[in-house]
Amino acid sequence: MLRSLSALLLCTFLCTCVPAQETGYYDTTAFTQADTLRGSLLPARANYDVTFYGLHLDIDPVERTIEGWVDMDYTITGQLPVLQLDLYENLQIDDITQGDTELRYTRKGNAVFVELPHPVDTGSRYRMTIHYGGEPREAQNAPWDGGFVWALDQRYRYWVGVACEGEGASLWWPNKDHLSDEPDSMLISVTVPERMYVASNGNLLEEVELEGERKRRFDWFVSYPINNYNVSINAGHYVHFEDTYRSFDGEELALDYYVMDYNLAKAKKQFKQVTPMLEAYEHYFGKYPFWDDGFALIETPYLGMEHQSGIAYGNRYMRGYLGGLIPDDMDWDYIIVHEAGHEYFGNSISVADHAEMWIHESFTTYLEALYVEYHMSAADARRYMVTQKKYIENVRPILGPLGVNFTAFGSSDHYYKGAWMLHTLRGMLNDDPLFLGLLRSFYQDHERSTVTTQQVVDYFSAYTERDLQPFFDQYLKHPTIPVLELRETDGQVMYRLQADVPGLAMPLGLLIDDEPVRVTATADWQPMGRGIALDAVRVDGTRFLVDRQVVENPE
Template identity: 65%
Template sequence: MTILRSFILIFASCVCALMNAQEHADYFKHHHFTRADTLRGSLRPERTSFDVTYYELHLEVDPNEREIEGRVDMSYRVVHPTNRLQIDLFRNLTIDKITQDGQQLSFDREANAVFVDLPDRLEQNSLHTMSIWYGGKPVAAKNAPWDGGFVWSLDHRDRTWVGVACEGTGASLWWPNKDHLSDEPDSMLVSVTVPKRLFVASNGNLREEIELENGYQKRYDWFVSYPINNYNISLGIGSYIHFDSTYVAFDGEELALDYYVLDYNKDKARKQFQQVNQMLAAYEHYFGKYPFWDDGYALIETPYLGMEHQSGIAYGNKFMRGYLGGLIPDDMDWDYIIIHETGHEYFGNSISVADHAEMWIHEAFTTYMETLYVEYRYGEKDARRYIGTQLNFIRNESPVLGPLGVNFDDFGSSDHYYKGAWMLHTLRYSLNDDPLFFGMLRSFYQDNKRSIVSTQQVIDYFSRFAKQDFGPFFDQYLRHPEVPVLEVRKSGKQVEYRWRVQAEGFNMPVGVFIGKEPVRLQPTDKWQTMGKGFLPSDVSIDENRFLVDLEVVE
């Protein structure tokens, strides 16, 4: 390829990308983003100047008053010289003081952002620990996990039962931190004090359980040894009983499985959680071993439906099949919350995004993992039948990819789940090469596990692996509400076809039926001949494999 031709292709690609980006941004003009949205969602100099390496959260929870009081020690490395940092804490919680290196620091608050002034300019690569004392009544969730906050509840015996869910809303609703997805601590200690009649279940491994000298409180120290999203830190507080098991990986290594459920649900849980081993085998088959091996795998019963809290998954599906008894085909028997939330250990917790706008990477891959679990357990035909049930939830009203830099989590639909999963399903069958597709999925996961990725990184990786440009494919499904439309028409005695799409250069192969005969087409935006001796109305999309519309035109 000549240098001139290379330049022309690169220039054209950049122009198309800019046009797609502008058109994509236009879809969100009707959203009103506030200064607070920007402070929370953007990477300003007060944030990019430091990298958090470790948190210690020391917290006392008072369930009777529904109050919390605590201290966070935040260790960090200076990336760029600075004398001012931004941390985040909801304004309904009070900050008593902030210290560093033995000095009390001044700070000011704007919305939920806290700007801390440092007495001296911190030099690049220097290491520091900042301590923040705080307390108050945290936000109470109205409908967790779809909104964030504490869930103050009672179990069936009228005993205290508390949970926390904060994805989207942000971990800063209950503890001070650098509340941006781009910065995960390398490890974290969660130390929680509660009335001694209660047990605290959290992320990672329980290091210590200590009855305090006052005689009425206990402290539970949990340690997470891997990088973790801030919103994944959580608590389950209640009259829990613990039981355990093990999963044996394909290489013979044993993984600790720990379960924390209300004491009267132990027998139900023992039966329901038996499916964990087969699920872990399915995910290991497709992607590799469970990613947080040293911290173990845990399910924690919660008073809300569920959430993918790393190494301590919130479980509230009431030990029922499907999604509270529904959502999966009647002849299948598996627990949706266990299967879905565990999938997030791979996509969401191990592979994470830096901006909520790109949550499709968490949700689309995880939702497709449900289909892969069904395929592993029941077979490919049943997997296609299962994913077919998700078509009813696809809206095609706004792009799957949201606007960057504003902490956007109001997608207006669940398309970043179901349409995203169908996008991957469509890619699989457009490739028409399962070893290539599954090799690409596994390789992408293995090469990016325990890291933060972007949409463009996904596109680039898949394109390199398959040795074809997937840019137009992902542009159409992610940046535009409409799915591809295969147009067919009568032209003389022949039937012709082409794509009608918004993404420049879209040329995805697609499977159709002419009557009952399966045919594979390679459409472009130019009319091509399909054949003769039949009518356009005889053509239909292979709807078990492709998320595509068909339209007969004159």
């Protein structure tokens, strides 16, 4: 237990107020202290920066336990008498040391507060070591809930994986579990029974037989900054094969594949899709962002996850999403295309708060359409986008509350509705070179960095020389979408835009008797013309996420 002075300092650090977020939708939502401790940057977290993690773990797939330690290198950035780590409370801490000093700590739920041994200067650097172990949380439906996946393969051999995007990496290893702080590099050293093979992020440095223990250790190294939830380990009876991708400038990228031994032939055929996928994304955004760490697909007992440079693949070598989701005349693997798209948006461009996960998911979902457009046509991409509309629910804002680790989005709108928001912006601009140039420029200017929603809005507005704040506010901060209202007055069709955001004006593409027409809809009624039947006027649903409604007695 901390001494009384430390307890006072801890209280001071915890009582700093954090605003819940600006949408208004969540103003009456109650959040727990655990939500705040995990999601906010109070001084005990904000005032240090992690530069390196060394994760050393021994996995027992029979007992379903883990044991090991984490070395954490960090730099002091402000006053820090008490440092907050995160580790789920079901895992035990054996000790925490810094140099030769064992440090005092207290736990509050999943948060760990460590008393530093003496006053520290801003800019000073330290290594803290946390020994821990136990039975980690087990996922019941990975990757939609986080935890370890303890499985058996088709030959009844142990097969282990882990996915933890929403719940956080602290469910299986101690760290500063906040999206804003990525280590510059990371060592992932995993020991397993001797017949198993470990595949992880980055490059394999060494494989070591542990004499007399009937175990093997695999040391993987990540040389780029990485989100904590992207760190993953996979242990099973893998076989490895490799390929190369030649970029547009001639440089070769290492492609590594780790699959179940009985699926080798299937994998060699299915993973040929990686090259055209990388080609499409390089065309739109530039070279693969984690070049030195290579690109890998690792077969997992769950569907998939965007683990940086070591993507989890569990689509069973089927087209689409387990055989569905994409149009019947298309033949591509959804997990390869979607999860690899996250290498650009999610892993390279990242957010600092779960509330803004739309930046990860909306852009990546739109990358699927760009993949179709590159290899088929723009019309096919629009046709693919239309198939996503049925998944849009409009149940709550895409943008969540900041600072409280809010992950219960409740729908897939930050995927499909967010992608349609970008697609609608493309339709509004009606200038593909401008729109595609915007996406490429935004990505390249923010590659391997953390961004906010406001940065996206400001950049898009500056690049297009339009005020896009009302547009993004409508689609991100309100559950509903704009409505094009129509009425007939004195034989003339009138139209206006009904929206939650005052002053929203949208250039729209309409179809009048199937002929394309462009209008700019505002909150004011405007004439469309005479001799037009109301039922002949439609919004171009292949380019715009805007509803249509006929009103008889408008205000």
